[in-house]
Amino acid sequence: MFKEEVIRELEQASQKYKEEVNRILDKVPDAMREYETVSGISVKPVYTPADLAGMDYQRDIGMPGEYPYTRGLFPAGFRTRMWNIRQVTGIGTCEETNERWKYLLSQGMTALAVVGLGGYGPESDDERTIGNLGKNDVFADTLYDYETLFDGIDIRKIPIHLITSGPVPLAMYIAIAEKRGIPQSELRGSLSNAVCDDPDVLDTIEYCAKKIPHFNATYVDTRNVREAGCTAPQEIAFGMALFMATADEMIDRGVSIDQMAPRTSWFVNAGPELFEEVAKFRVLRRLWARTLRERYGAREPRSLYLRPHVQTYAPTLTLQQPFNNIVRSTLYALAAVLGGAQSMSVNSFDEPLASPTEFSATLSVRTQQLIYHETGIPAVVDPLGGSYYVEWLTNKLEEETLKIIETVERRGGAFKASDWMVEQVRAQAYKAQQEIDSGKRALVGVNAYRDERDVQQELIRGGQIPLHQYDSTIRDRQIARLNKVRRERDNEKVERAKEMLLEAYNSRENIVPAMIEAVKTYMSQGEIGMVRRKSNRYRGKTFCGADMLPYGAYLWGSDVWG
Amino acid sequence: MATVTKVKALFSRDDIIHTRGYHVVASALRDGGIEVILGGSQLPREIASSAVDEDVDLICYRIESGVPTILVETLMEELRRAGSSDIPVIVGGIIPHDQFDELREMGIKGIFVPGSPLDDIVKCALECSKNK
Numbered sequence: 065m066f067k068e069e070v071i072r073e074l075e076q077a078s079q080k081y082k083e084e085v086n087r088i089l090d091k092v093p094d095a096m097r098e099y100e101t102v103s104g105i106s107v108k109p110v111y112t113p114a115d116l117a118g119m120d121y122q123r124d125i126g127m128p129g130e131y132p133y134t135r136g137l138f139p140a141g142f143r144t145r146m147w148n149i150r151q152v153t154g155i156g157t158c159e160e161t162n163e164r165w166k167y168l169l170s171q172g173m174t175a176l177a178v179v180g181l182g183g184y185g186p187e188s189d190d191e192r193t194i195g196n197l198g199k200n201d202v203f204a205d206t207l208y209d210y211e212t213l214f215d216g217i218d219i220r221k222i223p224i225h226l227i228t229s230g231p232v233p234l235a236m237y238i239a240i241a242e243k244r245g246i247p248q249s250e251l252r253g254s255l256s257n258a259v260c261d262d263p264d265v266l267d268t269i270e271y272c273a274k275k276i277p278h279f280n281a282t283y284v285d286t287r288n289v290r291e292a293g294c295t296a297p298q299e300i301a302f303g304m305a306l307f308m309a310t311a312d313e314m315i316d317r318g319v320s321i322d323q324m325a326p327r328t329s330w331f332v333n334a335g336p337e338l339f340e341e342v343a344k345f346r347v348l349r350r351l352w353a354r355t356l357r358e359r360y361g362a363r364e365p366r367s368l369y370l371r372p373h374v375q376t377y378a379p380t381l382t383l384q385q386p387f388n389n390i391v392r393s394t395l396y397a398l399a400a401v402l403g404g405a406q407s408m409s410v411n412s413f414d415e416p417l418a419s420p421t422e423f424s425a426t427l428s429v430r431t432q433q434l435i436y437h438e439t440g441i442p443a444v445v446d447p448l449g450g451s452y453y454v455e456w457l458t459n460k461l462e463e464e465t466l467k468i469i470e471t472v473e474r475r476g477g478a479f480k481a482s483d484w485m486v487e488q489v490r491a492q493a494y495k496a497q498q499e500i501d502s503g504k505r506a507l508v509g510v511n512a513y514r515d516e517r518d519v520q521q522e523l524i525r526g527g528q529i530p531l532h533q534y535d536s537t538i539r540d541r542q543i544a545r546l547n548k549v550r551r552e553r554d555n556e557k558v559e560r561a562k563e564m565l566l567e568a569y570n571s572r573e574n575i576v577p578a579m580i581e582a583v584k585t586y587m588s589q590g591e592i593g594m595v596r597r598k599s600n601r602y603r604g605k606t607f608c609g610a611d612m613l614p615y616g617a618y619l620w621g622s623d624v625w626g
Numbered sequence: 627m628a629t630v631t632k633v634k635a636l637f638s639r640d641d642i643i644h645t646r647g648y649h650v651v652a653s654a655l656r657d658g659g660i661e662v663i664l665g666g667s668q669l670p671r672e673i674a675s676s677a678v679d680e681d682v683d684l685i686c687y688r689i690e691s692g693v694p695t696i697l698v699e700t701l702m703e704e705l706r707r708a709g710s711s712d713i714p715v716i717v718g719g720i721i722p723h724d725q726f727d728e729l730r731e732m733g734i735k736g737i738f739v740p741g742s743p744l745d746d747i748v749k750c751a752l753e754c755s756k757n758k
Contacts, residue, residue: 192669195696196640292646379646383740416740418722493646494653501743510741525723534693 065121066113074114085109102337102496102505103295105460111452119455124350128445131357133349134458136404137369141445142436146174148223148407149432151425152375154179154201156538157545158213161202164422165217171426172433175223175407178202178213183230185590188542198538200419205546205588210236211243220246223407224253225373230264232589234272234281235579242584254280254329258288259310261479263601264575266313271576273314273323282310282328287375289485290333293493296344297461299333301468302485304351305478311360312477321360325367334400334408335377341396342448343457345372345403351462374405379496381416385509385520389413394431401435402448408432417524418532546588553586561585562595569599633755636680638665638673639688640697640719647740648688651718651747655686658748660755670697674704677713683755689719695728702732714754718747 089095100106119125126132129139138144151173153164165176180201186192188205197203204210217224219241226233234255241251257268259282272281286303294302307328314324332348334341352370356362376396381389390413397410410431412424420428436442448454475481499505506512523529561582568578582592596602635655639648655662665676677685689697694717705711717729718738726737736750 191671194700196692199693200691288644291644293650381740416720418720490649490653493650497650497654497744501745507741521723531722536693536696 065119071114071117074112101340111456115456132353134346135446135449142442146436147405148175149173150175150177150407152177152179152409156198157542158209171429173429177225179227181228182589183232184593187590188546199534206549206586207583208549227256229257231268231576231579235583239584248276252278257281257283258285259306267574270317273319280327280329285331287331287333292489294489297464300465305472309478321362322364322367330372332372334374334396338399341399342403343461346458347462371406373407374400375409376411382509383416387520388509421532549586558585558587565595569601632661634661634682635684636663636665636677636682637686638668641691642667654744670701671704678708685715687717694721695725
């Protein structure tokens with residue numbers, strides 16, 4: 065990008081600058097002599113074209129909307145369309161969540177995401193739901209609950225995302241669409257069907273790739289891997305490695321890369337270390353485009369688009385001085401917008417204390433609206449592109465990422481290397497906590513600028529800012545909903561559907577068609593789970609450490625590997 | 627060197643989803659010299675029965691999704707029924723401040739919320755298991 069003589073001259077100037085800076089730093093006792101990003105990358109006080117020697121603008125950066133998409137997927141960026149505001153929502157029964165959705169839509173939320181819904185049960189009257197049903201997410205037993213959830217919601221117009229995994233929620237969603245006369249060929253939406261080696265997850269991807277061309281069923285959830293503790297390059301590398309292991313599996317099942325890749329969505333974190341996070345989005349797009357074209361020979365242009373949905377980082381949200389979390393999450397959201405996020409959920413300030421209220425969830429919507437309308441950032445695509453520092457960091461992050469991908473591949477790919485990956489993630493999480501405990505890294509309100517009285521918490525404890533209160537009647541109301549379904553459905557039909565589902569499981573055919581028929585009889589998720597447990601498919605307590613599959617990515621939290 | 631008996635703790639949690647804090651605390655307890663048995667996601671009834679089977683000196687219970695007072699009340703009842711009320715219990719996670727008193731009345735020996743230094747948790751774990 066720069067002439068050789070410019071670089072040579074700069075190298076001399078940089079040497080002189082370095083001596084000068086060191087002289088100054090030496091004089092100031094508490095100066096920041098060394099700095100490492102949260103991912104452990106050492107950074108210098110300044111970057112120049114000399115740090116970008118050998119870089120080629122067309123090859124490595126390019127224009128927005130052009131390969132390798134470092135600067136973004138769309139030529140005009142946010143000038144044509146704002147990112148989607150898609151706050152995670154899930155509370156009580158489907159009635160409460162539907163109500164919350166409608167409220168947030170009225171406040172300018174533009175896409176819907178629902179957390180909870182379960183997968184294989186338990187049923188609401190099981191002892192496992194005591195003290196938690198509907199507290200942190202929404203609960204569903206049958207199609208009746210899904211009908212309530214989507215009541216008055218136009219699923220043709222509003223982008224829908226289900227934060228759950230596997231064929232059960234997919235089948236429920238298809239059944240809802242069918243009732244509304246929407247054929248599978250036109251059905252849109254997405255599912256947190258996080259890539260992993262579970263056959264139910266793979267069946268879901270395969271079915272959608274072949275039958276529901278506009279539904280995003282391949283989900284690379286690397287946000288929760290970051291959440292569990294890893295670094296930025298690990299976040300990219302583990303996501304890529306998991307995708308590649310899944311793609312290889314799908315190709316074996318006869319799904320082409322161009323059928324699968326365009327319907328892949330990435331779930332990415334945005335957290336502390338603003339510039340590193342911006343660089344991360346740039347690496348993700350570039351590495352994805354190159355990998356899909358060079359390694360998989362993708363031909364479809366959309367196969368090369370990495371479309372990140374973002375949720376801001378939660379482990380640094382503090383219980384102490386909780387209103388600081390508004391500022392914190394705003395900075396994280398800023399990084400995501402500067403990095404070119406496609407859609408986003410901003411965590412609410414009260415989440416270390418309870419589930420978000422209407423008040424706090426609306427503030428998260430406002431945070432995004434404010435960044436869009438009041439900062440001028442959306443006017444320019446990839447505004448930090450061309451910053452010597454950000455371009456250097458993008459290259460550095462990519463280099464680190466490639467090393468990790470190579471290690472995973474040496475260990476036999478993501479599915480075989482999962483225990484090693486989990487170890488890496490947990491070790492990083494422990495190290496990060498030790499850095500906070502020792503004061504090496506500041507966390508405002510916790511190990512720095514503590515307020516023993518904590519006037520912010522006083523506001524909450526005094527009830528001036530109410531928290532979400534758990535309503536213990538929710539469980540009884542949900543059980544009443546389930547009992548109503550049990551009374552009103554055709555139970556003979558349900559029993560026949562159970563036999564067919566068991567047969568489909570045992571015959572190793574794709575489970576989705578039988579699942580659609582099963583949910584249409586108002587068979588409960590708990591009953592589906594029981595059928596699955598009786599089948600050959602059931603492998604015992606899988607990676608979730610329980611007999612259910614709500615979110616594939618939570619293999620990061622599993623105890624299967626100790 | 628004299629033989630030192632290690633403190634043995636059962637460490638369980640209420641849900642299957644986010645477990646960063648759970649594993650971080652488990653590492654700290656291990657580094658603090660405690661033998662940690664990871665119970666994973668367990669119901670109060672299952673926790674009590676594992677604690678008895680494993681003959682532990684301490685129960686650590688991570689609560690995030692559930693209502694602490696409801697879960698802890700059941701756990702304490704199950705321990706009483708098993709004749710093991712002497713096993714100390716500490717809890718951590720998303721514990722609402724207005725439930726602290728009730729939890730202490732139920733016999734909880736330590737409550738840890740986000741922001742608690744690991745050393746404090748380890749110290750409390752060692753101290754209350756000594757008094758068993």
